[in-house]
Amino acid sequence: MTKSEEKKQMRRMIRALERELPAAYKAQSSAGIARHLLAMPEYQAAVTVFCFVGTDREIDTTAVLKDALSSRKRLCVPLCVGDGLMELRQITALDQLVPGAYGILEPSADAPLVDADAVDFAVLPCLSCSHGGHRLGQGGGFYDRFLARYRGGAVLVCREKLIREDIPLEPHDCPVPWVLTERGLWEDGIPARLG
Ligand SMILES: Nc1nc2c(c(=O)[nH]1)N(C=O)[C@@H](CNc1ccc(C(=O)N[C@@H](CCC(=O)O)C(=O)O)cc1)CN2
Ligand SMILES: Nc1ncnc2c1ncn2[C@@H]1O[C@H](COP(=O)(O)OP(=O)(O)OP(=O)(O)O)[C@@H](O)[C@H]1O
Numbered sequence: 001m002t003k004s005e006e007k008k009q010m011r012r013m014i015r016a017l018e019r020e021l022p023a024a025y026k027a028q029s030s031a032g033i034a035r036h037l038l039a040m041p042e043y044q045a046a047v048t049v050f051c052f053v054g055t056d057r058e059i060d061t062t063a064v065l066k067d068a069l070s071s072r073k074r075l076c077v078p079l080c081v082g083d084g085l086m087e088l089r090q091i092t093a094l095d096q097l098v099p100g101a102y103g104i105l106e107p108s109a110d111a112p113l114v115d116a117d118a119v120d121f122a123v124l125p126c127l128s129c130s131h132g133g134h135r136l137g138q139g140g141g142f143y144d145r146f147l148a149r150y151r152g153g154a155v156l157v158c159r160e161k162l163i164r165e166d167i168p169l170e171p172h173d174c175p176v177p178w179v180l181t182e183r184g185l186w187e188d189g190i191p192a193r194l195g
Contacts, residue, residue: 003168003169003170004170006168007136007139007168007170008139010127010128010136010164010167010168011127011136011138011139014127014128014136014162014164015057015127017161017162018057018127018162021159021161025159025161026060026159027060028182029059029159029160029161029181029182030054030059030060030063031063031182032181032182032183033059033157033159033180033181033182034059034060034061034063034064036180036182036184036185037064037123037155037157037180038063038064038067040155040185040193042120042121042153043121043155044071045120046073046120046121046153047073047074047120048073048074048075048076048114048118048119048120048121049064049068049073049074049075049076049119049120049121049122049123050076050077050078050088050114050116050119050121050122050123051064051065051068051075051076051077051122051123052077052078052123052124052125053065053077053078053097053104053105053106054125055103055104055105058125059125059157059158059159061123061157062094064123065077065094066094069091069092069093069094074090074114074118075090075091075092076088076089076090076091076114076119077089077091077097077106077107078104078106078142079100079106079107079109079111080100080101080102080104080106080142083140084140084141084142084144084145085142085145086142086145086146087113088113088114088115088116088119089106089107089111089112089113089114090107090111090112090113090114091107091111096108096111102138116146116149116150116152117151117152119150119152120152120153121152121153121154121155122146122150122152122153122154122155123154123155123157124143124147124154124155124156124157124176125137125143125157126156126157126158127162128158128162128163128164128167129156129158129163129164129167129176129179130163130164130165130166130167130179130189131163131165131179131186131189132165132175132179132186132188132189133156133175133176133177133178133179133186133188133189134167134169134173134175135156135167135173135175135176136164136167136168141172144172144173144174147174147176148172148174153177153178154176154177154178155176155178155179155180155185156176156178156179156180157179157180157181158179158180158181159181159182160181160182160183163181
């Protein structure tokens with residue numbers, strides 16, 4: 001099996017596993033992740049934050065988005081603009097988000113563009129990842145392309161029950177230095193500041 005086929009198989013497995021997670025665990029892990037994230041000094045110091053808008057199948061990022069807005073950070077979120085390409089667009093209120101590609105809440109096409117170089121802290125989704133920051137995404141290559149040129153701080157959020165240490169890797173995959181689960185923070189695969 002090629003690495004790409006292995007990834008497809010793992011996506012199917014993780015999506016099936018996710019569908020069986022109890023709602024209470026999902027709520028609890030999302031809340032724990034948001035709590036740890038808001039406590040990170042690197043998040044607190046960030047002026048410009050890039051954060052995904054979580055779907056029902058993902059980490060609920062509402063608390064992070066709300067905190068970024070209320071602490072007067074510049075907040076930008078992904079807007080899919082083409083095959084594997086997303087742009088970072090600024091929002092100033094959550095009601096500016098509308099259902100877009102794949103049913104994900106997105107900013108409208110006239111929301112201001114933010115350059116990735118201006119981002120201090122990025123919060124990234126995954127289907128699964130390892131504690132070392134190897135990431136399995138939805139398969140669109142959106143975040144791979146973003147990570148290929150991004151140089152700011154990045155934290156990958158994942159529920160502990162969906163962590164897998166054996167993520168298939170391809171040459172274009174870029175490991176993410178910080179991984180945050182409801183159990184705490186990992187830095188380059190090493191537990192750091194566990195909460
Ligand atoms: N919240 C969020 N926003 C995001 C991403 C993400 O993973 N999460 N993306 C990260 O790349 C980009 C969108 N990429 C996506 C790429 C492919 C599929 C997709 O193929 N979905 C399938 C299966 C969904 C499922 O079974 O859970 C589908 O819609 O049929 C979805 C999103 C940009 N915005
Ligand atoms: N930097 C890049 N430039 C161009 N194409 C890329 C890049 N990174 C990945 N791709 C292409 O994107 C496709 C999807 O890659 P992959 O399966 O790793 O996605 P993923 O990380 O799961 O998805 P996502 O980043 O959207 O969550 C692959 O065909 C890959 O060749």
